[in-house]
Amino acid sequence: MDGPAHLYNANILLHLLKGNNTLSEFYSINGLFIPNWTSHLILLFFHSFLPSWIAEKILLIIYVSGMALSFRYLIKALKPDNEYLSIFIFPFIYSFLFHLGFYNFCLSFMLFFLTLGYWLHNYNSSNFYRHIILFLLITFTYFSNVLIFGLLGLTIGLYILYFSFTKYLEDKNIVNTLQFCCKELLLLFIVSLPALILLILFYVKVKFFPSDEAYSVKELIKWINDARPFIVYDYNGEEIITEQFFHILLLLLTLSFVVKTNNKTYHKPDNADIIAIPLLLSTLLFFFIPNGSSAGMMSDRYCLIIYILGLIWIIARSVKLKFNNILILALLILHLGLLFKHLNGTIKKLDTNAVTINKVNELILENSIVLPVNLSDNWLEPHFSNYLGVDKPMIILENYEASIGWFPIKWNSDKLPNVVLNDKNSITGIQWMNNINSTVKKPINYILLYGNLSRIDDPQWNELKEQLSKGFKLKYKSENNYVMLYERL
Secondary structure (H helix, E strand, C coil): CCHHHHHHHHHHHHHHHCCCHHHHHHEEECCCCCCCCHHHHHHHHHHCCCCHHHHHHHHHHHHHHHHHHHHHHHHHHHCHHHHHHHHHHHHHHCCHHHHCCCHHHHHHHHHHHHHHHHHHHHCCCCCCHHHHHHHHHHHHHHCCCHHHHHHHHHHHHHHHHHHHHHHHHHHCCHHHHHHHHHHHHHHHHHHHHHHHHHHHHHHHHCCCCCCCCCCCHHHHHHHHHHCHHHCCCCHHHHHHHHHHHHHHHHHHHHHHHHHHHHCHHHCCCCHHHHHHHHHHHHHHHHHHCCCCCCCCCHHHHHHHHHHHHHHHHHHHHCCCCCHHHHHHHHHHHHHHHHHHHHHHHHHHHHHHHHHHHHHHHHHCCCCCEEEEEEECCCCCCCCHHHHHHCCCCCEECCCHHHHHCCCCEEECCCCCCEEEECCECCECCECCCCCCCCCCEEECCEEEEEECHHHHHCHHHHHHHHHHHHHEEEEEECCCCCEEEEEEC
16 A cells, blocks of 8 residues: 555655756655655665666565564574574564555564564673664664664663573672663663654654544454454455464463473573563553554554564474474465465455556656546555656655655645646645645646546546546546546647
């Protein structure tokens, strides 16, 4: 859903940096160091010398491989004997939010694994470069997502307290213990300070638009049982598969408790159990924070966090059993079945529609102003019009990222012209970003209709049809009746 918007805005960013004067009238680079830069920087870098579709594929490869490798790295730090169980991460990679295009949020988990794993591997090291690397990893986490940034700081802080406690149990020297604890907490604060300052500035400067939308406790409990973070396109059809993820993890957790309870060799403190604290906190927030608060979809975010933290905790505290191999096989079969269901059920059709829109850009002149009209019946396609502008500079008047203030690109309120459709600043059913007080008028050059084109005959689009007949001609209609492009006369 958000993927095309990220691609389009990365392309805008590229052309603004190249000095495109037309785009700079409409867009500017956000002066705040906001926490949504990571995916845009990756796309920007690769798109500077590769087509957008390859740049996006590289981003996805970085995410998928990075999640798998960083999770394995973390588990190796927590419990090396359970490194083989890190394969459990794969279903968690292809989450609901990943399919919606929440690239920065998803990338932040990779950085969470990597940073926590790095700290656990090196907390006893006196090497100065450890602090530099930790500073970079924590800062990159901030530039991906503030929620995971906060979670990371909390988790490392808890581990500092845990290792301070175990140090005291070993040498019974309270002075050495306090020195170690204070030193590590101070170092964590220092390497996190730049990102903390940016975080404060972000919340002071950026305005959110929260709503009162919230789910009932009963519904949220159902989400956990159904493994809601992995249901993407068809809730009723997919929950049959995804709820088995929950049951497999529950079985793995139960086995670890049973074996450790009956075996005295496991009765010592387990560093994996520290993860249970942020897991418990995330669970409480999941039930108490409304879905519509902050940037929205908070219930979806916290539910995925619960599953990710739960996975770390369960895998790291599990006991090595032959039965685990059966659970691995079952999980992989379910995971592959879900992937094939996604691919054959929805993704192929979405891909066809995306390619259809993208090809229309060949008919549009550079730096043109395009008004998209979404006639789609598919809730996943509100930003599909942005595929027009992923390879060519143009102003697409549907750009949610530029409107909300917490992405790298924003509307240039100082230079924005008065954009008109024939002689109108807006029409029934359609509004676009505009500056009616500007003395500079810019006409809309193209109108893109996409989706269920038969809906254009609905009464709500009568004024649009009137404007099309007055000043535009049909330039293109796709063979699959998904796209119509009108050009200004």
